Amino acid sequence: MQAIDRILTKALAGRRINIEECVTLFESDQIEKMGDTANRIMEKWHPEPITTFVIGRNINYTNICDVYCRFCAFYRKPGSSEGYVLPDEVIFQKIQETLNVGGTEILMQGGTNPDLPFTYYTNLLREIKKRFDITMHSFSPAEIMKMKEVSNGLSLEEVVRQLHEAGLDSLPGGGAEILDDRTRRRISRLKGSWRDWMDVMQTAHRIGMHTTGTMVIGFGESLEERALHLLRIRDAQDDVLEKKLSTPGFLAFIPWTFQPDNTNLKGEKTSPEEYLKTLAISRIMLDNIPNFQSSWVTMGPEIGKLTLRYGCNDFGSTMIEENVVSAAGTTHKVNISSTLRLIREAGKIPAQRNTKYETLRVFDDENAVVENDFVMQN
Structure with a gap:
């Protein structure tokens, strides 16, 4: 039996693959075989032929940033x-517009703005929660570390706790890039170490918040660094489960690809095949994370459909607004009606979820419609 077959058989049997085996998968070109294994593992988590999505909006509240990432346009x-x-x-207007089309989630992210005091964030969250019934899935670990820096001596745990009490519901995994300091120093030396990113996530887990994990490939990182990134995410999730914390920890994982256009870090765009392989390997390696999300924003809707055969059970957000990836020249947009269509074309049943991956409605009726981008079901 070939090494790849042995590794995939081992994973299907529910036994963990190690970092060396993960690198072996990355070195292989047997993408469809890995995709099939990832999909079968996904079906163990999610046996029903349902693909979920969330109606959300990105709000980029500031573009002022003092870490100067070479890959950011x-x-x-x-x-x-x-x-x-x-x-x-x-x-507030953007949030109301999101609610008007059936949205449930706000992904508020910006730069690490040194001119905004910590009270800006807590006051804004309180005002949002006072006005709206909306989930705030917001602020990357780099932004949280900047808040700590400007907070006049608060600990990281106190910063996260105060944000949570003010209305922050969960943390997205932005800024992970590659969780290894060799690559981080080369692409974004001021953004902090991989340990800084993980400290924020594990602090959020300790106080009961859930988060998502991410990985961005295409920075010239080694295959060993990709495998190490996945191992570090898996180890942190093990920590949540072993300590029986009151949180699911990393509720989802989303890999995507570096978009080089208009940035100071030039390079070739990662191929769809390499992205799909990375997605499949991530599902195989991360045996303790239930949900995997498609990255149609960077790869486009057609590749988005293929992800549903490579380990994804979720199509991500309808992205009513997105400015960061589009600044790098990638402008794939999917509205609610086309989300339903693409999921159905992939042979799945679409379902709207919330940020906790709880199903809100299943569109098992082909006559389910969207009017003016508001979800309705006949």
Whole structure:
């Protein structure tokens, strides 16, 4: 039996693959075979032929950032004439528009703005929760670390706790890139170590919040670094389960690809095949994370459909608004009606979920319609 077959058989039997075996998978070109294994593992978690999605909106509240990531085309330096901080009323309007189309989630992210005090975030969250019944799945670990820096001496745990009490429901996994400091120093030396990212996530887990994990490939990282990234996520999730914390920890994992256009870090775009392989290997390696999300924003809707055969059970967010990836020249947009269509074309039944991956409604009726981008079911 070939090494690849042995590894995949081992994974299907429910036994963990190690970092060396993970690298072996990355070195292989047997993508369809890995995809089939990932899909069968996904079906153990999710036996029903349902693919979920969430109706959400990205709100990029500021583009001012002082970590100067070489791969980012969105940020502006402090003091730039093109820098902005959205007025609260504009943020409120965007949230109301999201609710108007049946949305349930706000992914609010921006730069690490050194001019915003910590109270800006807690006050804004309180005002949002006072006005709206909406889930705030917001702020990357890098933003949280900046909040700690400007908080006048608060500990990381106190910063996260105060944000949670003010209305922050969960943390997205942005800024993970590659969880290894060799690559991090090369692409974003001011953003912090991989340990900083993980400390924020594990702090959120300790106080009862759930998070998502991510990985971005295509920075010139080694295959060993990709495997190590997955191992570190898996180990952190083990910690949640072993300590029986009051949180599912990493509720989902989302790999995607670096978009080089308009950035200071040039390179070739990662192929769809390499992305699909990475997705499949992630599902195989991360045996303790229930949900895997498609990255149609970077890969496009057609590849998005293929992900549902490579380990994904979720189509992600309808992305009513997205500015960071689109600043790098990638502008794939999917509205609610086309989300339903794409999931059905992949042979699955679409279902709307919330941020906790709880199903809100299943569109098992082909006559389910969307009017004016508001979800309705006949």
